[in-house]
Amino acid sequence: MNTEAPPMHALWPCRAVLTLSLLLCSITTAALAESLPPPEGEVLLRVTGDLDHPNVGAELHLDRAMLMALDQGVIETSTPWTEGVGRFEGPLLRALLEVAGVDSEHVRIRALNDYEAEVPVADFHQYGVILAMKRDGAPIAVRDLGPMFVLYPFDEHPELLNETIRHRSVWHVGSVHVP
Numbered sequence: 001m002n003t004e005a006p007p008m009h010a011l012w013p014c015r016a017v018l019t020l021s022l023l024l025c026s027i028t029t030a031a032l033a034e035s036l037p038p039p040e041g042e043v044l045l046r047v048t049g050d051l052d053h054p055n056v057g058a059e060l061h062l063d064r065a066m067l068m069a070l071d072q073g074v075i076e077t078s079t080p081w082t083e084g085v086g087r088f089e090g091p092l093l094r095a096l097l098e099v100a101g102v103d104s105e106h107v108r109i110r111a112l113n114d115y116e117a118e119v120p121v122a123d124f125h126q127y128g129v130i131l132a133m134k135r136d137g138a139p140i141a142v143r144d145l146g147p148m149f150v151l152y153p154f155d156e157h158p159e160l161l162n163e164t165i166r167h168r169s170v171w172h173v174g175s176v177h178v179p
Contacts, residue, residue, distance in 0.1 A: 075130055107179075150168060
C-alpha cells in the first residue's frame, strides 16, 4: 500500500475546484442582480420605483423560476385566512429587495385587484417575511391567496396577529413599488 502523499502538482486540480467553489459561494444575490436577464417565463412580479438593478426598462420583472432562485424562506404557521397550520415557502422579501438594489425604509405592495399596503422594510429583516408561493409543497392558486402573498410567521410571533399586520399581508401580489 502506498502511503506517500501525492506530489503538489497532482493536488492543483483539487485546489482549483475548491477555490472556484468558495468563490462562487461568496457571490451575493446583489451581485447576481446586476446581470439578471429579462424573464423567460410569465412575469409574476414587477418591482418598480427607486431600484438600482432593473432588467426590463426601469423595472425588475421576475418569473416563477427567478423568484424561486432567490434566497428562500419557510414558515410553518396558521393564518387568519387559511385552515390549520401550513408549510409556506417562497422568497424572502429582504432577498427580493437586495436583488432589486433597493435602499428604502418602506415599500408599497400591490395586489392584482389594486389593493395596496405600505410595509416597513424593517419587518422583512425582523420577522423573515416571505412572499409565499407554495403551501404544503404545492403552488398557491389565485383562488387561494396566490400566486403570492406576504406572509409573516404568526405562530412564532403571536403579537403579529393584529389589524396592522393583517393589512400588510397582501394577497394576490402583483407588484412592489419602492418610493
